[in-house]
Amino acid sequence: MRDAFRPAAELYVREVTAFYLQNSTREDLLAAIAYYDTPDGRAYVSASIAYSLPLTVYLASQGRIALDQPPSAASIAPERYAIAQELGDVLMSRLHSSDAAMLETTSFGVAGMKDYVTRSLGAALEPAALTAALQWARSDAGQRLEGVSAERTLMFQSTMVRATQQVDMAALVARMQEIMRESPA
């Protein structure tokens, strides 16, 4: 199954790399690597991926597949939750208006997304890691590389359309049906 998605993944990486070759400076990239190549940076990336996968499935299924809820705000230490709220604000401010509009068509909405992200990151990260993520997100380099950008939004959207076209869905479904017919060993 992974092989079926490999061409799409290669196209995605190729196009994102090409975009940043044209739309980044050496100084900003060095600043980004200086943050991400740290224990706090790696913890933030891991936490982001952890909440993004179930969120993707929830949104893609239009809510038919239930979303596992992160811990409640009341169960997160106040200091952590306060920093996470600030981080959630910054992350939501990165949404391009077209992405925000798409979110508002779901039962989740931008407010629901912010609450989910805030609680997920607040529960997963220590205050130091939350603070480091906030500092990076607010930095000039962080804003230039990852802040709201019509050009980057368009690149991601068009890249994803082209990448999806690379997936042989018929072959994928056929393989899934084969697996389902196999008797358990």
Add this chain to the structure above:
Amino acid sequence: MRFAAGLMFFLAFALAAPANAQPAAAGESVAELSHEQLVRRYVEFGGAEAMYIEASVYGFRKGA
């Protein structure tokens, strides 16, 4: 196509940041890397590719 739309959102939102930061190799000086090498480090060729695949497989298995 619903899955595609969801995956698009996930990647645009979550992978705006590098997917899988690779620690610098021992003795490597990041400051000596070329612009292209820095971009590849930032995008994380292997990490982003693997993450894309894992996100796709995860979504597909969940039936989204």
